[in-house]
Amino acid sequence: MGSWCPCREQAYSFKYPSHLEWVSRVRVNHQAVLRRAQQIQGRKQGKNQWQAAWLLRAVTCIDLTTLAGDDTPSNVHRLCMKAMQPIRHDLLESMDMQDKGITTAAVCVYPARVTDAVKSLKLANFSLPVASVATGFPAGQTAMKTRLEEVRMAVEDGATEVDIVINRMLALTGQWEALYQEIRQFREACGEAHMKTIMAVGELGNFTNVYKASLVAMMAGSDFIKTSTGKESVNATFPVAIVMVRAIRNFFLRTGHKVGFKPAGGIRTAKDSLVWLTLMKEELGDEWLNPSLFRLGASTLLADIERQIYHYVTGRYAAYHELPLA
Numbered sequence: 001m002g003s004w005c006p007c008r009e010q011a012y013s014f015k016y017p018s019h020l021e022w023v024s025r026v027r028v029n030h031q032a033v034l035r036r037a038q039q040i041q042g043r044k045q046g047k048n049q050w051q052a053a054w055l056l057r058a059v060t061c062i063d064l065t066t067l068a069g070d071d072t073p074s075n076v077h078r079l080c081m082k083a084m085q086p087i088r089h090d091l092l093e094s095m096d097m098q099d100k101g102i103t104t105a106a107v108c109v110y111p112a113r114v115t116d117a118v119k120s121l122k123l124a125n126f127s128l129p130v131a132s133v134a135t136g137f138p139a140g141q142t143a144m145k146t147r148l149e150e151v152r153m154a155v156e157d158g159a160t161e162v163d164i165v166i167n168r169m170l171a172l173t174g175q176w177e178a179l180y181q182e183i184r185q186f187r188e189a190c191g192e193a194h195m196k197t198i199m200a201v202g203e204l205g206n207f208t209n210v211y212k213a214s215l216v217a218m219m220a221g222s223d224f225i226k227t228s229t230g231k232e233s234v235n236a237t238f239p240v241a242i243v244m245v246r247a248i249r250n251f252f253l254r255t256g257h258k259v260g261f262k263p264a265g266g267i268r269t270a271k272d273s274l275v276w277l278t279l280m281k282e283e284l285g286d287e288w289l290n291p292s293l294f295r296l297g298a299s300t301l302l303a304d305i306e307r308q309i310y311h312y313v314t315g316r317y318a319a320y321h322e323l324p325l326a
């Protein structure tokens with residue numbers, strides 16, 4: 001994940017007006033999207049060891065997140081400790097998975113907390129990506145200069161991944177070229193850091209706008225496209241994910257460039273995490289089932305996954321004190 005990807009240059013080589021023409025031709029069939037999402041949600045999930053294995057896979061794709069006004073160095077420290085050892089050691093031992101290096105994919109925090117996360121991981125002598133939200137998260141309603149400075153500072157403080165929010169006003173008023181130019185500037189400000197571009201889908205009005213914004217974000221060099229900040233009233237939904245992963249698929253078919261997908265916001269149950277994995281497998285294939293191309297942005301999901309794994313191993317559900325860090 002850390003090194004500069006030459007494929008990005010390929011994305012950059014797309015230039016207007018061909019960009020714009022592609023974007024303007026987009027139309028999304030709303031009913032077909034809803035039908036496909038329902039179909040995926042209705043799939044039967046595996047049981048027992050199959051389910052446990054998929055849940056562990058989900059753990060390795062989580063961006064373990066805290067984005068609260070009362071975040072402090074100590075709760076960021078706890079978050080990092082949990083990210084390093086997301087499932088209790090004895091549970092992993094029972095599954096013979098203790099030596100597999102299972103961690104979450106990253107920790108994700110506000111820009112002001114990046115140094116806390118970097119420090120905690122360094123003190124533990126542990127290497128795990130630190131992601132920072134940026135660009136006036138969650139609304140993106142600050143001056144461009146401020147948004148760019150925020151990206152640069154997060155990277156300077158040690159973030160190796162930056163989750164930027166798009167300017168919804170530009171998408172809602174159809175200013176796709178201006179949106180492209182803004183995201184390109186964020187891309188440059190990120191330098192070597194990976195950029196995940198948050199669409200805030202709950203505020204984009206319709207699926208066609210979601211598809212267009214996703215295309216523009218990918219053309220501008222995003223490593224991932226992400227559904228939501230977790231702060232909108234509608235966040236990651238399966239229908240919207242279908243729209244975004246189809247954009248990823250078409251972008252790949254046209255450019256050969258693989259962009260990752262990160263649903264985020266309101267993902268709380270182990271069962272949901274299995275549906276997300278099914279969606280990725282069916283829509284984009286096995287290659288998109290690992291943290292280099294798939295992340296789950298979530299603050300509380302891990303607790304439910306650990307509870308389900310506890311149940312798989314012991315045959316009963318844990319009391320809260322039995323999974324104290326969850």
Ligand SMILES: O=C[C@H](O)COP(=O)(O)O
Nearest residue numbers: 229230265266297298299
């Ligand atoms: O990017 C991650 C989201 O902000 C987390 O949202 P959540 O607290 O609903 O899990």
